[in-house]
Amino acid sequence: MGAGDVLGISTSGALSAQRALSTTSHNIANGATEGFSRQRTDLSARAPQPRGNGAVGTGVIVKNVSRVYDEFVTEELRNTSSTSTALDKQYYYTSQVDTMLSDPEAGLAPAIQNFFAATNGVADNPGSVSARQVLLSEAKSLEDRFKYLDNRFDAMRNGVQKDMRNVVQNINDLARSIADVNEAIVRAQEIGGTQPNDLLDQRDRLLLDLSKKIGVRGQIQDDGRLNVFVGNGQILVVGGNAAEMDVVSSPDDASEVEVVFKSNQAEAIITKFLSGGELGGMLEFKKHTLDVSQNDLGRIAVGIAKTFNEQHQLGMDLKNVLGGTFFEELDVTAPKVKQNINNNGDLKIAAEITDLDQVTVSDYRLSYSNGEYSLVRMQDDKLVSKFSSLPAEIDDEGFKLFVESGSSIQEGDSFIIRPTIEAAQRFKVLVNDVKKIAAATPIRAFEDIANLGDGEITSVEVLGTDSKLFNGNNKDLEMPLVVRFVDDKHYEVLDNKGNPIKQKLAAVPATPAIKADEAGRATPAEPATPPSAPSITSVYEYNPDKGVQVFPTPDGVDMKVRFKITGNPKKGDTFHIEFNKDGVGDNSNAVSLAALQNKKVLSDATATYTQVYAQLVSRVGSKTHELDTSSKAQQLLLHQAVERREGISGVNMDEEAANLVKYQQLYKANAQVIATAKSLFDTLMQTFR
Amino acid sequence: MRVSTNQTQQIAINSMLEQQEKLTKTQKQVATGKRIFKPSEDPVGAARIVDLKNTLQTQGQYQKNIDAARARLSVEESIMGNGTDILQRIRELAIAGNNASQTNETRGFISEEVEQLLGQMLDMANATDGSGEFIFSGSKINFRPFVNNEKGEFEYQGDDTQRNLQIGPKRIISTSDSGNFVFRAIKDGNTEYAAFENTENKGSAIIDPGSVTGQYDGGTYAIVFDKKESIDPNEPITYKVIDDNNQEVIPAGTIYVEGADIEFNGVRVSVEGEPHKEDFFVVRPSENQDVFTTIKNFVDALKSPRGSPKQLADLHNEINRVILGIDNGLGRMLEVRSNIGARLNALDAQESINTDYNLQIEEILSGIEDLDYGKAVSELNLKLTGLQASQKAFTRVQNISMFDYI
Secondary structure, three states: HHHHHHHHHHHHHHHHHHHHHHHHHHHHOOOOOOOOOOOEEEEEEEEOOOOEEEEOOOOOEEEEEEOOOHHHHHHHHHHHHHHHHHHHHHHHHHHHHHHHHHHOOOOOOHHHHHHHHHHHHHHHHHOOHHHHHHHHEEEEEEEEHHHHHHHHHHHEEEEEEHHHHEEEEEHHHHHHHHHHHHHHHHHHHHOOOOOOHHHHHHHHHHHHHHHOOEEEEEEOOOOOOOOEEEEOOOEEEEEOOOOOOOEOOOOOOOOOEEEEEEOEEEEEEHHHHHHOOHHHHHHHHHHHHHHHHHHHHHHHHHHHHHHHHHHOOOOOOOOEEEEOOOOOOHHHHHHHHEEEOOOOOOOOOEEEOOOOOHHOOOOEEEEEEEOEEEEEEEEOOEEEEEEOOOOHHHHHHHEEEEEEOOOOOOOOEEEEEEEEOOOHHHOOOOOOOHHHHHOEEEEEEOOOOOOOOOOOEEEEEOOOOHHHHHOOHHHHHHHOEEEEEEEEHHHHEEEEOOEEEHHOOOOOOOOOOOOOOOOOOOOOOOOOOOOOOOOOOOOOEOOOOOEEEEEOOOOOOOOEEEEEEEEOOOOOOOOEEEEEOOOOOOOHHHHHHHHHHHHOOEHHHHHHHHHHHHHHHHHHHHHHHHHHHHHHHHHHHHHHHHHHHHHOOOHHHHHHHHHHHHHHHHHHHHHHHHHHHHHHHHHHHHHHO | OOOHHHHHHHHHHHHHHHHHHHHHHHHHHHOOOOOOOHHHHHHHHHHHHHHHHHHHHHHHHHHHOOOOOOOOHHHHHHHHHHHHHHHHHHHHHHHHHOOOOHHHHHHHHHHHHHHHHHHHHHHHHHEEEOOOEEEEOOOOOOOEEEEEEEOOEEEOOOOOOEEEEEEEEEEEEOOOOOOHHHHHEEEEOOOOOOEEEEEOOOOOOEEEEEEOOOOOOOOEEEEEEEOOOOOOOOOOOEEEEEOOOOOOOEEEEEEOOOOEEEEEOEEEEEEEOOOOOOOOOEEEEEEEEOOOHHHHHHHHHHHHOOOHHHHHHHHHHHHHHHHHHHHHHHHHHHHHHHHHHHHHHHHHHHHHHHHHHHHHHHHHHHHHHHHHHHHHHHHHHHHHHHHHHHHHHHHHHHHOOHHHHH
C-alpha cells in the first residue's frame, strides 16, 4: 500500500462527504417546500483491488442521490385529498343553502305566517276592505318570498356553473403541466441517466393538485411517463399530450350545464362519470341538494297554491260570484318539459301534476326507443314507467304526460321532465281586486218563518261548486232548494220548480270507481249503481232523535253541499237552501281558508304548510350536518395520510443537523487522512533529501 | 415513527385552528344566548323550531280572535240587556193596560209610551257596529235587518248566518246571532199553541191559553158555545170542541163552567166571562211572530176605542196574547243572553287554555333554541384552556432544535 492509495481513498471520501453535505443542505433548503421528498446520498465502497495478500479497499463512491418516497402512500394521499376536497366543496355550498333557509327574515315560514294572519284578519272582518287589502299584500309578499328563495337557488346554480368552468380550466392547465413535466423527466433521464428527483416531486405535486380538482387515476409507464385518466377511463394525459375538458350547456335543458371530454374533434358528455375533487363536490351538491331543494320549494308552492285555491273556489266574493283561482294553478302551469336539442322528431310534450302527494323532488328523463317510452327517475336512476303511447298517466309519480304539439318521434329522442323546478318562480297571486276575495260561503240555509216545528238547519258546508246547484245550464236544479216535510217523519227535497229532485237526477249514472285499498292494490270496481228508474215516491224517512244529513240522499243524489236538519219539524215545514246573495258579512269561507294554516293538507294529509317547509329545512340541515361530519372525518384521514407521507418523505431538521455533523466529521476525517498521506509523503521525501 | 419538522409544526397549527373554531362557536353562543344558528347544527331541532314558531303565531292569532269575539259578544250582550228592559217595561204596561180601571184616554197614554219603546226596540235591532255593519242581519251586513214596509209589516232583510271565529285549535265560536233568531222566529201563544177569539163573537168571554198537558198533537180545534133558547136564566151554557174535520173532540152539550179547565188532546185552556150562543174560540199550533209585530198589536189594541163588553173582551184577549208574546220574546232574549254568557265563558276558558299552551310551547322552544349558560360558560373556559395549552406546547416544541447546539 502506498501513500498514493491513501490520498486517492481519502480524496474519494472527502468528495463523497461534500456530496452528502450538499444533499443535506438541499434537504434543509427545501425544508418547507410542499411536495418535496427528502433526498439521500447512497454511498458505496469502491471495488477493492485484489492483491496477493487480499483485496484492498479503494475508497468510497456516491452511487446515487435518491428520493425517499413510497408510491402507495403518495397514491393514498392523492385519493384522500380528492375525497376531502370534494366533501369540503359540497359542504361549502350546502351550508349556504342551510344558512339561507334558516334565515328568520328571508325564510318562507314567516311569510306563510303573515299571510295567514291576514287571512284571519279577513275572517275577523269579512266586510272590511282594508283587511282584504292586507290579505292581498301579504299574498304578494308570499309570492315575493317564493321568488326570492328561488332566485337565491338560481344564483347558487349560476355560481356553481361558473365555478365548474373555472375548475375545468384549472384541470386543463394542470393536465398540460403534467404533460410538460412528463417530457422534461424523459429528457432528463436520457441526458443524465439518473432519476430527476425534483421533477418527479413536481409531477407528483401537480397530480395531487389535479386530484383536488377532480378524481383521477395515474399510471406510470415503463419509460417514466405518467398517464392520467378521468371519469370512466378518458385519458386526460398521455405522455406529453394533454386532452381538454369543457363545460357546455346541456342538450337536455339549456339552463343546465354538462362537462364534456374533447378528443379528436368529438365531444363526449362525461358529467355523470365524474367524482371526487372540487368538481365532484359541485356535481354532488347540484344533484343532492340544489336540484332537490329547489324542487322541494316548488312542491311546497304547488301545494299551497292548489289547496288554497280549492278552498277559495268553494267561497263567494263580495260581488256575489263564486271564488276564482287565488293563486296561479301551478299543478298545471309549473311542470317543465324540455326536449333534447338533438331530437329528430318534432314532438313536444307537456306535463301536468295529477296527484301532489305522489310528486317526488326528482327530475325525470323520458326516452324513446324501439317504439316504447321509458321514464327514468334521475335522482336514483330508476326506471319508473314504460309505455308505448301518449298521453300517459304516471300515477306513482303523480303527474301525467301528454302531447303539446308535433307528432313525429324518432328512435333515441329524449325529454327532461322537471315537475316542480319552476313552481316557486311561477308562484303568483291572481286575485288583484279586494272584492274578489271569497270570504263567504256561496249558500245560505234557513228555516221557513212559517214553520210550526222546532226543526233546525245546521252545519252548512259546500264541498264543491261544480254540482248542478251552481250550474246555470240546468235551471231546474239551480237554487233555491227546498226540503219539505210531508209529515213529522218524512221529507222530500224539491228543486226550484217544486218538483222532487230525485226524478230529475235519476238518469245521472253513478260513476264507477276503481279504488285502491290501503295496501295499494286495486280493488274490483264497485258495481256501478244502475240508474234507478224514476220511482213514484221520493219521500225519505226522518228520525227526529238523530236528525238527517240531507245530501247525499238515501238514493244517492249528491249536490255537493252538506246540511243537517235536526229537531222536530212538523208537517208542511220547509227548509231552504239558496244562493248567499249579498252575504258579504259571512266569514265562513275565510275561516276555512285561515284554518288551512294548521290543517294537514300536504304529503298525504300528514303535514301542514309550515311543516313541509320545516321538513325541507331539516333535510338540508341533516345533509349539511352529515357533510360536516364526513368532511371532518375525511380531514382526519387526510391528516393521517399527510403524516404518513411526511413520516417517510418529509425533512426532519434535527436529522439533517445530525447528518450535517456526521458528513462534516466525515469530511474532516478524510481531510485529516489527506494530511496524513501528505505527511507520509513528506516523510518519504525527507528521506531522500 | 419518523416525524418531519414540517409535520410537528402542522400538527400544532391544526390543533390550534380546531380549538379556535370551537371557541368561536361557543363564544357566539354565549354572546347571543342561542344554541342553534344553522339548521345543520341540529336538523331535528331546527324543524321543531319552525313548527313551534308557527304554533306560537297561530296561538297569537287565536288570542286576537278571542279579543275580537269578546268585543262583538259584549256589544250584543249589552243590546240584549237593553232589549230585556224594554220588553219588561212593555209587559208592565200590558198588565196595566189590561186593568179594568183604564179608560180610552189612559190607554191612549200607554199606547204612546209603547210606541216610543217599539221605536227603541227597532233601533236596537238595527244597531251597527264600529264599521257601520249591521249587527243583526246575519251575513247581509249591508242590509238594514228590520224595516217597516208599506203593508205595515216588519220585514227581515238579513239571513240566518252566524259569524264564526276560530279561537283554539279545535274550537270555533259564533260571534253573532241573526236578527231572525233574536227578534223574529218566536213562537206565539204558549209556544205550542195559541188561542184566538172569533172576531164575530158577541159575548164577553176571554180565553186563557193555559198550558200544555202531555203531548199536543198539533191539530187545529174550535171551542164552540151554545145555549138553548130558554127563559130560564139558569139555563146552562154548553160547548163542544171540534177539530178541523168537524169531528167532535168534546161532545156537544158539555156544560160550560166559568174559569174551569177545558182539556182535550194535550190542550188545556180556560174561558172566563159570558159567551154567547155560537161564539167560538180557535186553538191552533203556535206560529212565529216577530217581537215588533207583537208590540205593534199591543199599540193597535190600545188605540182602538173600547166601550161595549165585547170590545173590552177583545181588548183583554188581545192583551193576553201580547203578554204571552212579550214573555216569549223575553224568553228568547234570556236564551240569547245566557248563550252569549256561555260563549263569553268559553272565550275565557279557551284563553286560559291557550295561555297555558303558549307557556308550554315557549318552554319547549326555549329548551331547543336557548343556551344553557352554565354549561356554555364552563365549556368556554375549557376551550380557552385548551387553546392556551396548544399555544404553549407549540412555542415549547418549536424552541428546541439541534441547530442550537452545533
